[in-house]
Amino acid sequence: ETGVTQTPRHLVMGMTNKKSLKCEQHLGHNAMYWYKQSAKKPLELMFVYNFKEQTENNSVPSRFSPECPNSSHLFLHLHTLQPEDSALYLCASSQDRQGGWQPQHFGDGTRLSIL
Amino acid sequence: GQQVMQIPQYQHVQEGEDFTTYCNSSTTLSNIQWYKQRPGGHPVFLIQLVKSGEVKKQKRLTFQFGEAKKNSSLHITATQTTDVGTYFCAGPLFTGGGNKLTFGTGTQLKVEL
Numbered sequence: 001e002t003g004v005t006q007t008p009r010h011l012v013m014g015m016t017n018k019k020s021l022k023c024e025q026h027l028g029h030n031a032m033y034w035y036k037q038s039a040k041k042p043l044e045l046m047f048v049y050n051f052k053e054q055t056e057n058n059s060v061p062s063r064f065s066p067e068c069p070n071s072s073h074l075f076l077h078l079h080t081l082q083p084e085d086s087a088l089y090l091c092a093s094s095q096d097r098q099g100g101w102q103p104q105h106f107g108d109g110t111r112l113s114i115l
Numbered sequence: 116g117q118q119v120m121q122i123p124q125y126q127h128v129q130e131g132e133d134f135t136t137y138c139n140s141s142t143t144l145s146n147i148q149w150y151k152q153r154p155g156g157h158p159v160f161l162i163q164l165v166k167s168g169e170v171k172k173q174k175r176l177t178f179q180f181g182e183a184k185k186n187s188s189l190h191i192t193a194t195q196t197t198d199v200g201t202y203f204c205a206g207p208l209f210t211g212g213g214n215k216l217t218f219g220t221g222t223q224l225k226v227e228l
Contacts, residue, residue: 002157042119043158043203043218056215090157100207100216103148106157 003027006091006107014115015081021110023074023091032074033104034066035090043090049074050096078112086114119206121219129227134194136222138187138204145207147180147187148216153200158218194226 004025013019025032034046048056049068063085065077074091090109094102120139128134138147146165150158162171164180164187171178175198177190187204201221207214 002159042220045215045217048215100205100214101146103160103163104158104216105160108157 002105002107004091004093004105004107006089006110008110009108010111010113012113012115013078013081015083017081018077018079020078021076021089021091021112023076023107025072025074025091025093025105025107027093027105029093029105030071030096031094031102032068032071033092033094034074034076035092035106037088037090037109038086047076081112081114083114086112088112119204119208119217119219121202121204121222123222124220125223125225127225127227128194130195131193134191134198134224136189136202136204136224138189138219140185140206140208142208143184145184145214147184148205149178149187149189150203150205150218151200152203152221156200158203191224194224196226196228199224199226 007022031050033048036044036046045058046060047066052068063080067075088109088111091107092104094104118141122137126134146163148163149161151161152158162178167184168182169180175192179188189202191198201223203221204219205216208217
């Protein structure tokens with residue numbers, strides 16, 4: 001039990017589908033993150049939310065749309081994805097977003113496959 | 116751009132042998148963090164180093180932060196099969212949006228009996 005729960009664990013979707021990934025943290029943290037992890041690549045930061053406000057968008061294509069309704073929940077809405085978007089999508093949280101000082105707690109991730 | 120590199124990319128060892136992974140940053144870091152990701156798992160925070168030249172130990176793991184705060188190392192003494200996984204260092208690097216925790220490329224450790 002990591003304190004950060006992601007659903008679903010696995011997702012297979014066609015390029016024209018619309019789906020959402022969900023993340024919930026039970027740690028009382030104020031910052032939440034979406035990362036993409038592809039084979040043989042470093043973890044890529046996608047989005048950062050601090051106290052529900054988006055503070056960073058790392059040039060992520062608009063087919064990925066984040067939503068943070070409160071400090072405990074984070075969503076990643078997906079639409080018209082491409083095969084190269086197949087990857088492990090990890091959600092993380094930290095106490096707050098203090099310039100990389102805070103250790104991050106990761107969920108188990110969603111393994112996404114685009115057909 | 117600013118980045119964090121790790122070497123080696125892969126390491127195979129026999130159980131009982133030692134293992135070291137090295138992390139190098141293009142700029143000075145305020146702190147360095149280390150994470151471990153087991154196969155099929157997610158990154159798990161191990162430790163954070165803040166001071167120049169700092170050394171911390173966790174059982175068989177020894178973490179070191181360089182004097183110039185631009186490099187770090189993780190050394191495992193007498194590896195066990197439970198040490199298998201990918202080890203990442205991470206440090207805050209400045210981007211257009213401010214400092215963000217940037218992960219290194221990772222070192223994948225395999226331990227053979």
